[in-house]
Amino acid sequence: VISPEPVLTPEVLALAREVAARWAGTPADVLRLAIPPRHARTEQAEVPPAPALPAMDEAWAQRWADYEPGATFISALAERRSPRAVWAAMPGTDWYPPIAAAVATTAAAGRGALVVVPDARELRPLGAALDAVLGPGRHVALTADLGPAERYKRWLAVRRGQIRVVIGTRAAMFAPVADLGLVACWDDGDDLHAEPRAPYPHVREVLCMRAHHGDAAALFGGHAVTAEAVGLVQSGWARMLTPHRDALRARTPRVRVAGSDTELARDPAARAARLPSEAWQAARAGLAEGPVLIQVPRRGYLPVVACVRCRTPARCTTCQGPLGLGSSESGARCGWCGRGAEGWTCPECTGTAFRALVIGAARTAEELGRAFLGTPVRMVGPPSVSEGALFTGNGPDEIPAGSALVVATPGAEPTVAGGYAAALLLDGNLMLGRADLRAAEETLRRWLNAAALVRPGGTVVLMAEGNTRAAQALVRWDPFGFATREIDDRTAAGFPPAVRLATLTGSSDTVQEMLTLAALPTNTEILGPVAVPGTASPTFRAVLRVPRSQGMALSAALHGAAGVRSARKSGAAVRIQIDPVEIG
Numbered sequence: 001v002i003s004p005e006p007v008l009t010p011e012v013l014a015l016a017r018e019v020a021a022r023w024a025g026t027p028a029d030v031l032r033l034a035i036p037p038r039h040a041r042t043e044q045a046e047v048p049p050a051p052a053l054p055a056m057d058e059a060w061a062q063r064w065a066d067y068e069p070g071a072t073f074i075s076a077l078a079e080r081r082s083p084r085a086v087w088a089a090m091p092g093t094d095w096y097p098p099i100a101a102a103v104a105t106t107a108a109a110g111r112g113a114l115v116v117v118p119d120a121r122e123l124r125p126l127g128a129a130l131d132a133v134l135g136p137g138r139h140v141a142l143t144a145d146l147g148p149a150e151r152y153k154r155w156l157a158v159r160r161g162q163i164r165v166v167i168g169t170r171a172a173m174f175a176p177v178a179d180l181g182l183v184a185c186w187d188d189g190d191d192l193h194a195e196p197r198a199p200y201p202h203v204r205e206v207l208c209m210r211a212h213h214g215d216a217a218a219l220f221g222g223h224a225v226t227a228e229a230v231g232l233v234q235s236g237w238a239r240m241l242t243p244h245r246d247a248l249r250a251r252t253p254r255v256r257v258a259g260s261d262t263e264l265a266r267d268p269a270a271r272a273a274r275l276p277s278e279a280w281q282a283a284r285a286g287l288a289e290g291p292v293l294i295q296v297p298r299r300g301y302l303p304v305v306a307c308v309r310c311r312t313p314a315r316c317t318t319c320q321g322p323l324g325l326g327s328s329e330s331g332a333r334c335g336w337c338g339r340g341a342e343g344w345t346c347p348e349c350t351g352t353a354f355r356a357l358v359i360g361a362a363r364t365a366e367e368l369g370r371a372f373l374g375t376p377v378r379m380v381g382p383p384s385v386s387e388g389a390l391f392t393g394n395g396p397d398e399i400p401a402g403s404a405l406v407v408a409t410p411g412a413e414p415t416v417a418g419g420y421a422a423a424l425l426l427d428g429n430l431m432l433g434r435a436d437l438r439a440a441e442e443t444l445r446r447w448l449n450a451a452a453l454v455r456p457g458g459t460v461v462l463m464a465e466g467n468t469r470a471a472q473a474l475v476r477w478d479p480f481g482f483a484t485r486e487i488d489d490r491t492a493a494g495f496p497p498a499v500r501l502a503t504l505t506g507s508s509d510t511v512q513e514m515l516t517l518a519a520l521p522t523n524t525e526i527l528g529p530v531a532v533p534g535t536a537s538p539t540f541r542a543v544l545r546v547p548r549s550q551g552m553a554l555s556a557a558l559h560g561a562a563g564v565r566s567a568r569k570s571g572a573a574v575r576i577q578i579d580p581v582e583i584g
Contacts, residue, residue: 005043007035007159011214012176018209023578024502024555024562025199033195034174039152050162051138056108060101060133066090066247067098073241077105077182077217084211086229087221087241088479090251091452093125093415095221099184100129102219103165107134111181112164114210116173116203118190119411120145126167134165142168142175170195173206180216183207187222188229189438189445190411194581202581204228208237223452224445225479227487231497234487240480248477253423253454255475256282257466275371279424279461286422286459287375287403293423294407295450296364297431302356305332309351314344325354364426365407372405380408410446419455428464428471437495437583441486444470448479494525496579500551502544502558503583505532506574510565511540514574518561521550551578 008031016030056078064070067087076083089095103113117123123141130139140154140163157163161178168175170193185193185207193203204220211218218238220229232238243251258278275283286292302325306313314323314332321336323344332341332354345352356363362379369377378399399406399414406414431443451460451474464471473482491498504511511529520526527543546554558576565574 003038003040003043005038005156005159007038009159009176012174014213015174015206015209018213019201019206020199021552021555021559022205022209023199023201024558024576026559029198030174030201033171033197033201036151036155037148039149042149042153042156045153047160048162051135053110054104054108054134054138056105057133060105063098063101064241066243067241068244069239070098070241073219074102074105077102078109080109080111080181082181082211082215082217084218084232084238085220085241086225086233086238087219088225088243089221089223089452090243090248091223091253091454091456091477092251092419093453095186095223096126096129097132099126099186099219099221100133102182102184103130103139104133106182106217107138107165109181111179111216112177113166113182113184114172114175114177114180114207115167115184115186116193116207117167117169117186118192120169122186123167123169130165130167139163139165139167142166142172144169144171170203173201173203180210180214182217182219183211184219184221187224187445187449188220189222189224189226189441191442191581198576200577200580202579208232222445223448223479224441225483226445227441227483227490228497230480230483230487242480251456252477253451253456253458253460255451255460255462255477257462257464257471257475275424276463279463280371282422282459282461283372283405283424286420287372287405288421289403290401290418290421290455291399291404291406291416293413293420293450293453294364294368294405295413295423295425295446296359296407296409297427297446298359299362299409302354302359302363303335305354305356307346307349307351308353308355310346310349311355312346312348314341314346314354316341317344323354359427365405368405368407376402376404378404378406380406380412380414410450413450413453415453420453420458421455422459422461423450423454425450425460425462425464428462432464432468432470437490438581440468440470441483444473444479444482447474448477494545495583498548500546500548500554501579501583502554503577503580504529504542504544504558504574505539505577507538507572508540510570510572510574511542513565513570514558514561514576515542517564518557520544520557521546521553523547523550524554554578 012034016027016034019030020027061071061074064074073083073085099115106113120143127141140157142154158166159176164178166172166175166177185203188204195201233240258276283292304322304324316323316334318339319337321334323332323341324335325332365377365379399416401417425447432440454460462471504514525545529540529542532539532541555578
């Protein structure tokens with residue numbers, strides 16, 4: 001592209017090469033993610049003057065007074081030093097002011113700041129918090145859903161050094177901020193921080209690279225704490241930022257665990273709504289004071305059904321996909337190919353009727369409407385094809401504070417002014433029982449994020465086994481303790497972040513070819529290949545595991561093998577992922 005505007009800086013090019021080497025990709029793939037498409041008319045527009053930097057304000061440090069050592073962290077930023085911290089935020093939706101205070105302190109000290117959040121819903125309140133401390137026009141938000149002209153305009157303002165404070169979603173992690181002094185990531189355990197395009201970099205790791213090479217401060221915060229973040233603390237790279245016990249106790253809702261068969265047997269009506277008596281009473285008491293949040297892990301009506309007689313999961317006769325019901329009036333359909341299941345017969349017992357294996361948000365809302373007659377029921381979450389009339393997009397960011405039952409899928413819970421009066425977390429055992437390495441960590445993260453929306457002194461009722469580690473961590477509100485034990489278990493079992501792990505996914509022949517061509521480190525452990533369940537065409541996966549010290553050698557070996565296959569013009573593709581988020 002012939003243009004007078006230099007869009008690739010030496011710093012971004014060096015970062016692209018390092019990211020490519022870390023994730024066994026190519027610099028071209030990384031630059032495709034880092035630099036937005038050019039918009040010539042935007043380049044020719046008049047360049048406005050850069051806004052003045054804010055003056056240092058001692059009140060910013062008060063935003064961190066409830067955390068230890070929050071004051072030390074802010075003082076280091078004011079002195080242009082590079083503190084690095086993992087932050088366990090207290091319950092509530094006011095985590096924006098502390099981040100804004102850290103960013104403002106960095107900007108007042110003459111350095112740039114970059115904040116990455118998982119979802120665009122967080123950008124509006126975070127932007128408002130930054131306007132309150134920096135003043136309007138001193139930051140920009142970069143997201144992938146901006147139009148070409150607007151996205152390039154904002155990116156150019158950052159590239160030219162006019163704007164030195166950037167907030168955004170995953171697309172902003174490569175923003176060319178001048179004199180970068182602080183990188184921050186909120187809720188680094190959210191899978192939205194993992195780039196779905198090759199070479200699949202993760203926001204947390206990219207920001208660590210930028211902080212390390214740019215001598216910048218780093219802040220990784222959330223209501224939950226990941227094992228990878230605790231690994232940064234254990235290595236000495238970062239320190240913990242934890243709330244004072246008195247402040248945490250005053251802000252935390254009451255958490256109770258319910259859901260035993262004995263409790264369900266006490267009330268047949270509660271059993272029909274999947275609510276034990278304790279949860280039903282908590283919801284009823286909460287409705288007298290405000291809205292009540294109901295978190296349901298699965299969307300849909302009855303997304304998975306089974307034979308009513310022998311309980312064998314119902315499968316499509318065409319593609320063997322799972323059958324489910326989209327509403328009380330529709331017939332069963334395949335979740336893969338969409339074909340109807342008229343005339344279905346169980347291959348095990350010749351039964352012809354269905355029973356529910358998994359109950360979705362739509363069915364839950366229907367049951368709650370019968371259990372709480374006269375109470376408004378609102379459903380929030382991404383709709384499926386069959387329930388588009390029930391849901392509106394991803395739901396509102398904030399709902400009124402009146403009495404209502406709000407049924408939401410994890411991650412889609414709207415906020416309420418003043419907080420929810422109560423929250424019911426349904427089907428906890430279903431979430432914990434997923435076949436994934438991070439199932440317990442991800443489940444606790446979703447529980448904590450939902451419980452954080454409940455007002456201080458409110459009630460949270462968890463429907464799950466109370467003796468699990470995740471349930472106990474929620475009751476005690478101890479994300480650091482849970483993550484510390486999680487990383488100890490992974491170290492003993494040989495899983496990330498204690499080791500470096502790679503997966504090769506493709507046809508049987510392509511995976512075997514990659515294993516043959518790659519000059520793997522001598523201590524590489526190869527697991528598989530094995531067939532990947534739930535795929536329409538035969539797909540296989542091999543898992544490669546090496547010590548962390550051999551991680552770059554493993555990436556280089558896989559990159560070299562992929563280059564040989566490309567030179568040979570091998571037909572079928574193979575997907576290479578380093579330390580994937582989902583390991584099941």
